Amino acid sequence: MNSKIKICGITTKEDLLFSAKAGANLLGINLWNKSPRSVILEEAAKLLHDSRKEMVLLPEIVLVFVEPELEFLSECIKVLKPSAVQIHGEWSKEIEVNGVRVIRAFQFGSEEDIDEIESWPGSMILLDAHVEGMYGGTGRAISKELVCKVKRPYILAGGLTPENVAGAIKQFEPWGVDVASGVENAPGKKDHSKVKAFIDSVKMGTVPILRGD
Numbered sequence: 001m002n003s004k005i006k007i008c009g010i011t012t013k014e015d016l017l018f019s020a021k022a023g024a025n026l027l028g029i030n031l032w033n034k035s036p037r038s039v040i041l042e043e044a045a046k047l048l049h050d051s052r053k054e055m056v057l058l059p060e061i062v063l064v065f066v067e068p069e070l071e072f073l074s075e076c077i078k079v080l081k082p083s084a085v086q087i088h089g090e091w092s093k094e095i096e097v098n099g100v101r102v103i104r105a106f107q108f109g110s111e112e113d114i115d116e117i118e119s120w121p122g123s124m125i126l127l128d129a130h131v132e133g134m135y136g137g138t139g140r141a142i143s144k145e146l147v148c149k150v151k152r153p154y155i156l157a158g159g160l161t162p163e164n165v166a167g168a169i170k171q172f173e174p175w176g177v178d179v180a181s182g183v184e185n186a187p188g189k190k191d192h193s194k195v196k197a198f199i200d201s202v203k204m205g206t207v208p209i210l211r212g213d
Helices: 013-022 041-054 070-080 111-119 165-172 192-204
Strands: 004-007 026-030 060-066 084-088 100-108 125-129 176-179 184-186
Touching (some): 004 192, 013 026, 013 041, 026 041, 041 070, 060 070, 070 084, 100 111, 165 192
Parallel strands (some): 026 060, 060 084
16 A cells, blocks of 8 residues: 655645645645745635635645644634644644644654654654754654654655655655655745656655656
């Protein structure tokens, strides 16, 4: 069974629809205002409204937050109607918010993190590299030795590209893979050839040949 594919840091309708049609299973929209890929709530609402007019059945939409206030989180869920919310940083043990499941994101930097990762009561986690003061989208990979110690299903993030994702899947067999910077020309600006190559690499289990424009 192929790993699920999450394209994260979507900021435009063109990137959203291209990723959806290319075969992504999940699409991440970042609402943390310190991210170079962030959009404000009103922009996210327009992005999804316009996209749904052209493609009624979109992949699962995942809203990305860092230590959000519950009131803001609830408002975003009410307006945007996501399939899940992905939360970085400190968080309570709540596995759902307003009926929407929480994907807990862990910045995985040492063996000391493993107990917290394994004990999280929700059904899904995301593993990303630990970079001080950063929450995803850094392009930094997690230590292979650390990833191998996690025994529960997870979405693997951190440093994935069209060229290395097939190897990562073969080695770790994650439930899903997450990419942002690995398929971009600039933060929040997807390179469609890289998006397609990443998705094809996951589905075929091979390293794609990238051709320039």
